[in-house]
Amino acid sequence: MSGRETAATADGGPRRSAARRLARNDAAVGLAFVAPAVIGVIGLGLIPFGYVVWYAFHDWNPLLGEFTWIGFDNFDRLLGDDVVWGALLTTFTFTALLMVLNISLALLLAVLLNQRLRGITTFRALFFSPVIVSTVAWVLIWGYLVADNGGVNGALALVGIDGPNWLRDPNWALVTVVVIQVFKGVGMNMILFLAALQGVPGELKEASRLDGAGAWRTFRSVTLPLITPTILLVSIITMIAAMDVFVPIQVLTSGGPGRETTVISYLLYQTAFRQNDFGYAAAIGVLLFAVTLALTMVQWKWRRRWVHDEV
Incomplete structure (x- = not known):
């Protein structure tokens, strides 16, 4: 060496x-x-959820001091409970309406606010401001606005339209809650889309215009594919939040009229804290988690079909 x-x-x-x-x-x-x-995550997420699963296999009524192992009886009860499946259907309807309206409006606002105009920063802050407002305060204000004699019907009366009692009409109650929730959360998704739009290389859009493509064709063929990863992210977080909605239902409608706005999370609350059936409520919680997880996995699996650069 x-x-x-x-x-x-x-x-x-x-x-x-x-x-x-x-x-x-x-x-x-x-x-x-x-x-x-x-x-x-472990202390505030996994461990509490483990307890929820454990409670779901018990008949638990704290007022009576009952905590008895019953195996899968609560889940068998779920299968034949029309109230649970009705609430789940209402939850799906709420989630679908919210996702369509929220994502569409957020993307439209992001495109409009991505322009280089004087004062555009003020408008961005204006549209984002509802996000930082307390949810309870937000829905209370809207509760007054959409009441039978509230501001919305007062404005409609000025143009000769007799508005319904928005939160008490079975045909309008769920849609009204969806719209209120859309206005509350659209600012966050708008910011995410705005960041994605500003990350699209300008030379690609310029090359598209040089090839003769118009504004719409450039957006559809260049911009939209490049922001599909953000669309996937927004879709997942919006879906999860919609499946778990509670405060607007509790404050505005209490699940009514009838059960028109009784979503699965509000039914869980009623079962636990109104009927004191905590074991069955835990089973409903496990069902909600399983359904939400399944929908998230479906979106994640299908991403390869439409998300840019996914293989």
Whole structure:
């Protein structure tokens, strides 16, 4: 072995040792940063959900002091409970309407607010402001506006239209809650779409225009495919939030009129805190989680068919 090779070998040991030490330090720093989030997910998510699953196999009534193992009886009861399946259908309807209106309006606003015009920043802040308003305060204000003698019907009366009692009419109650919730959350999705639109390379749009494509064709063939990853993200988070909606239903309609706005999360609340049937409510919670997870997985699986750069 030559002197040069001997020196390289001698230097290689300390260098490799320093590299391993540096890698361990980097890993320790990374773990320190993610540890709070991991602890939060485990302590506030996985462990409580494990308890929910455990409770679902029991007949639990705290007022009577009952906590009895009953196996799959609560889930068997779910299969034949028309109220649960009716609430699940209402939840699907609410979710579908909310997703269509919210995502469409958010994308439209993002396109409009992506223009370089004077004062456009003010309009962006205006449309985003409902996001930071308390949900309870937001729905209380809208409750007054859509009341039978509220501001919405007062404005309609000025043009000769006799508006319905929006929250008490079976034909309008669910749609009204959807619209109120759309206005509450559309600003967040608008910001996400706006960030995606500003990330589209300008040279691609310019090349499309040079090829003779109009504004709509450029948007449909260039811009829209490039923002499909953001559309997927917005679709998933909007769907999850809609499936778990509770506050607007509780404050505005209490599930009425009849059961027209009784979504599955509100039925869970009624079962647990009105009927004191916590075991059955836990089973409903497991059903809600399973359905939401299944819908999320479907969206994730189908992403390869329409999301740009997914293989």
